[in-house]
Amino acid sequence: MSDIFDVIVLGTGGFGCSALYHLARRGLKVLGVDRFGAAHDRGSSHGETRIIRKAYFEHPDYVPLLLRAYDLWGELEAESHQQLFWQCGLMLAGLPESEAISGARLSAKQHTLNVENLTATEASHRWPGFRIPDDFDVVFEPEAGFLKVEACVQTHLDLAIAHGARLQLNAPVVSWSASDREVRVQTINGEFVAKSLVITAGAWSASVMADLNLPLQVLRKPLFWHQTSSTEYNLGSGMPTFYFEMPGNNGGEARSFYGFPSIDNTTLKVAEHSGGDTVSDPLFVDRECRKEDSQPIAQFVQSCLPKLNPQASRQAVCLYTVTPDRHFVVDRHPQHPNVVIGCGFSGHGFKFTSVLGEALADLATDGHTKQPIGFLRLSRLQ
């Protein structure tokens, strides 16, 4: 009996490491399994930084989760004695009716959040590194900022281990099965048995849960670091994280670009949130930079960040796993109540890993959670 775990977590990336931490912290006997090493760069949780914000333009229903997420990031910093979150604010820029501007204003109003409304001229005076189109509105959220992504993953893992969790890294799971009494997880290193299973397999979710026929699309997302000699882009100069929603030409779709203040006082990270090529096998994604990757970023940089070198000095490739409605899936498996799933985080999930790791741990142990995740149920997609 001693080899039977309370819970196995399949995939210890952004969400899995947090679930593992919350389960271990409750004194449960837990095992985390991953096909790669700790805080690796082959999935969706790498590339230095992730934006965190409360005035959520995607939907106001996310805001209560974000309030709890902020508390839990603070607790993780206190327990680990290290800084994971930098509160430098977020500047959203777009047409007044754009999703980013109108959605952030709606969430701020519904949840009485602290945001400032600025004109393009006011924002360009406050942050002279930006060139903002005259017809844009700006919403600034001072409590937003960024998380250091790999450090968050590593810290959740380190503290999970400190609370007694076991890890099987570099151990791809080849199959799993569940009955009323137990779950069995077969890895290349052998089989492990537990009372319940949390599946947080990121870009591999559709294949790991092939039985569910999940409507997930994996997108290749390049990110770029551009050099600058201007101090205006430095974190220490008051530069915020930023997100521009650029209207499409001739009635075309809007394109969104985002970025971070320079944390090394030399380079600044910029990427496009919209678009992305579909990836058929996440193990074999093309990680080289293509001309068609860098061209739209160079154009955006020339228009809106004029003191940045438009040619990138470094790049990386990351993966989004998107649902048709771009909202997450956090639920129990419809056929197996002792299997819990978190997937389809659609390129905006990382800031929630603290709170949704807690919710996944609740679902795996109690079958329910007090976190308001009803809008993330799987049945809406089936």
Ligand SMILES: Cc1cc2nc3c(=O)[nH]c(=O)nc-3n(C[C@H](O)[C@H](O)[C@H](O)COP(=O)(O)OP(=O)(O)OC[C@H]3O[C@@H](n4cnc5c(N)ncnc54)[C@H](O)[C@@H]3O)c2cc1C
């Ligand atoms: C470029 C980019 C920018 C982003 N920006 C933001 C942002 O600013 N703010 C924000 O909140 N979010 C952002 N996101 C989204 C966020 O990073 C992701 O939603 C989140 O990291 C997804 O975490 P995950 O646990 O689902 O996936 P991952 O972290 O990839 O974890 C999945 C894990 O499962 C493992 N696994 C899969 N299959 C198996 C198997 N068969 N056996 C064993 N292990 C397996 C994988 O190895 C992996 O470690 C961004 C994402 C990208 C790519």
